[in-house]
Amino acid sequence: MTAARVKSRAELRRERRRRAHGCWDHLLIAPLWPKHGVNLGTLLRTCDAVGACMVVPRRPWIPDALAHGNTLRKPQCVHWIQGRPEHWLERQRTNSAIVGVELTDESIRLADLPTAQRRTVIVLGHETTGIPPEGLELLDVAVEIPMIGTGNSLNVAVAGSLVLYKIAGLC
């Protein structure tokens, strides 16, 4: 690379995306059994970057966690669900593909996950226990991110962000 001028983040942002997206309701990332607020904030930034919405259960601590994590200081597209997460997920099956992000015997590899062609809900698991059995039953497909290290799993916000980028067709 020669002496190219390094552009400021503000310049790059103006050139690449001129306005904040609204709620397109096309890609929805659903950490339905969340434990750590910091992961929700991280996911919210990825949602903004790829044009996705987030779906979270109504729990007293979540609004604060999202406000804290929303470093973009702009309104984000967040859907709140009442009641049991599995019931909400069941209802989505009428008009959406349901993709679970989880290590299972039947999971496809991230590289084989196609770009979403229809409204898609991407389900993430609990930080300690993963997607519960009643959630796994409602998936159309599960996707896993291959790992070659010694850890058992990735951080849930990292896993969700990788899948969001792939399914949005941005990488």
Ligand SMILES: C[S@@+](CC[C@H](N)C(=O)[O-])C[C@H]1O[C@@H](n2cnc3c(N)ncnc32)[C@H](O)[C@@H]1O
């Ligand atoms: C920390 S992991 C849960 C690990 C839990 N001990 C288990 O065995 O299910 C939290 C969530 O991150 C996602 N995740 C983490 N690593 C992943 C991977 N390599 N492939 C797919 N999903 C992953 C899944 O949604 C998982 O439910």
